[in-house]
Amino acid sequence: xxxxxxxxxxxxxxxxxxxxxxxxxxxxxxxxxxxxxxxxxxxxxxxxxxxxxxxxxxxxxxxxxxxxxxxxxxxxxxxxxxxxxxxxxxxxxxxxxxxxxxxxxxxxxxxxxxxxxxxxxxxxxxxxxxxxxxxxxxxxxxxxxxxxxxxxxxxxxxxxxxxxxxxxxxxxxxxxxxxxxxxxxxxxxxxxxxxxxxxxxxxxxxxxxxxxxxxxxxxxxxxxxxxxxxxxxxxxxxxxxxxxxxxxxx
Amino acid sequence: xxxxxxxxxxxxxxxxxxxxxxxxxxxxxxxxxxxxxxxxxxxxxxxxxxxxxxxxxxxxxxxxxxxxxxxxxxxxxxxxxxxxxxxxxxxxxxxxxxxxxxxxxxxxxxxxxxxxxxxxxxxxxxxxxxxxxxxxxxxxxxxxxxxxxxxxxxxxxxxxxxxxxxxxxxxxxxxxxxxxxxxxxxxxxxxxxxxxxxxxxxxxxxxxxxxxxxxxxxxxxxxxxxxxxxxxxxxxxxxxxxxxxxx
Numbered sequence: 067x068x069x070x071x072x073x074x075x076x077x078x079x080x081x082x083x084x085x086x087x088x089x090x091x092x093x094x095x096x097x098x099x100x101x102x103x104x105x106x107x108x109x110x111x112x113x114x115x116x117x118x119x120x121x122x123x124x125x126x127x128x129x130x131x132x133x134x135x136x137x138x139x140x141x142x143x144x145x146x147x148x149x150x151x152x153x154x155x156x157x158x159x160x161x162x163x164x165x166x167x168x169x170x171x172x173x174x175x176x177x178x179x180x181x182x183x184x185x186x187x188x189x190x191x192x193x194x195x196x197x198x199x200x201x202x203x204x205x206x207x208x209x210x211x212x213x214x215x216x217x218x219x220x221x222x223x224x225x226x227x228x229x230x231x232x233x234x235x236x237x238x239x240x241x242x243x244x245x246x247x248x249x250x251x252x253x254x255x256x257x258x259x260x261x262x263x264x265x266x267x268x269x270x271x272x273x274x275x276x277x278x279x280x281x282x283x284x285x286x287x288x289x290x291x292x293x294x295x296x297x298x299x300x301x302x303x304x305x306x307x308x309x310x311x312x313x314x315x316x
Numbered sequence: 317x318x319x320x321x322x323x324x325x326x327x328x329x330x331x332x333x334x335x336x337x338x339x340x341x342x343x344x345x346x347x348x349x350x351x352x353x354x355x356x357x358x359x360x361x362x363x364x365x366x367x368x369x370x371x372x373x374x375x376x377x378x379x380x381x382x383x384x385x386x387x388x389x390x391x392x393x394x395x396x397x398x399x400x401x402x403x404x405x406x407x408x409x410x411x412x413x414x415x416x417x418x419x420x421x422x423x424x425x426x427x428x429x430x431x432x433x434x435x436x437x438x439x440x441x442x443x444x445x446x447x448x449x450x451x452x453x454x455x456x457x458x459x460x461x462x463x464x465x466x467x468x469x470x471x472x473x474x475x476x477x478x479x480x481x482x483x484x485x486x487x488x489x490x491x492x493x494x495x496x497x498x499x500x501x502x503x504x505x506x507x508x509x510x511x512x513x514x515x516x517x518x519x520x521x522x523x524x525x526x527x528x529x530x531x532x533x534x535x536x537x538x539x540x541x542x543x544x545x546x547x548x549x550x551x552x553x554x555x556x557x558x559x560x561x562x563x
Contacts, residue, residue, distance in 0.1 A: 262367065267404035268414070270364050271474060272392035272422035281417065285408025285457075 169202025501527025
């Protein structure tokens, strides 16, 4: 039987907030191919870094029993940038994800995750923070699947976005598909403007608006990288995100 | 030091201040009392420059400068401190980080050298001690998880560190138990009772005024000052109520 490959469009749920023109222009390999990573039972693998600019990057990870996979990433470049991560967790495995999306200009940048709790006692934690300005779109589509016998699953997912001006947007699409009955799955999503009360409080103590905003943005995005154990690596990621934020604003 | 003349201000197009005039000289403590909705907090926010508080008429001059022309952070650098009735929580930003930025931004605004980390910490420790606040509290995120009383105490620590010329304190006494009220009141005296400084206390109650004794007491009603007097006016208000005194 010959395989016919259907390319995704924005009619597909997992691609609904993507940039349609970018999808039409992308190579079939980029849209359907996967990088693969196997984390052996009991082992830990970690990715800390930026996504490449303007690309679609899809990563499929399998984490063996008792293993751990951590992924921390910053999306701040390219007209359409998509980082897609699919993780399958065996018994007692853990997935930790921290993502920051900075949107400016006309860009669409998104994290798309699918976490499959295939076996009991696995845990996952996902924290995404987005700051969108101009006419940019920042998205987080997060799907969590819990298999029938994956009891004692503990899955958390949290997305917050700040829109700096009218016309900027963010989309959150949390999805839970749970077939086991003894599980903890938490998700939260909030999209809003900059905290005006905090901004005035800081101004009243003498902080110029740009200094106040940098402090608030730093605190906001630092959440997503809080789970990076190595302090130096954590500060470097926060610093890169802040520098990208400042550079995006003229 | 501060001269407010015929000040009119609106919030969401609703007139709140309707011709308020008040002069505060260096070395003086003034108290503004008045019923709920009289415009007390609006006066504080308007002088602080909060967005949404529109001045439609009148003037406010601070140390010879047109206060209303300045941005909120410039007013702070000029020496104005606004103590909040409800201090704002800022998750992820520590007091130490926040206040060091605040002090050095103000110093920069005045053309002064920034304080080093060590200088700042010594100053913060000194002022925290004055308000009997544990220095560890200042390592926590701004106001997050603080009780109402702790927030007010932290406001006064901030005032001590920032060392303003004029402090406008909006219901700094609310949410304080008797002991905390005394600590906060004595803190205000220690920091602000000086010949070159002045205080405007916005309050509902006599009890703060027993510790921070005002030179002048004003009654604000309907967006204007309707009666002024000495400390005895506050006691008369406490005994007889606003309606009887203002009528």
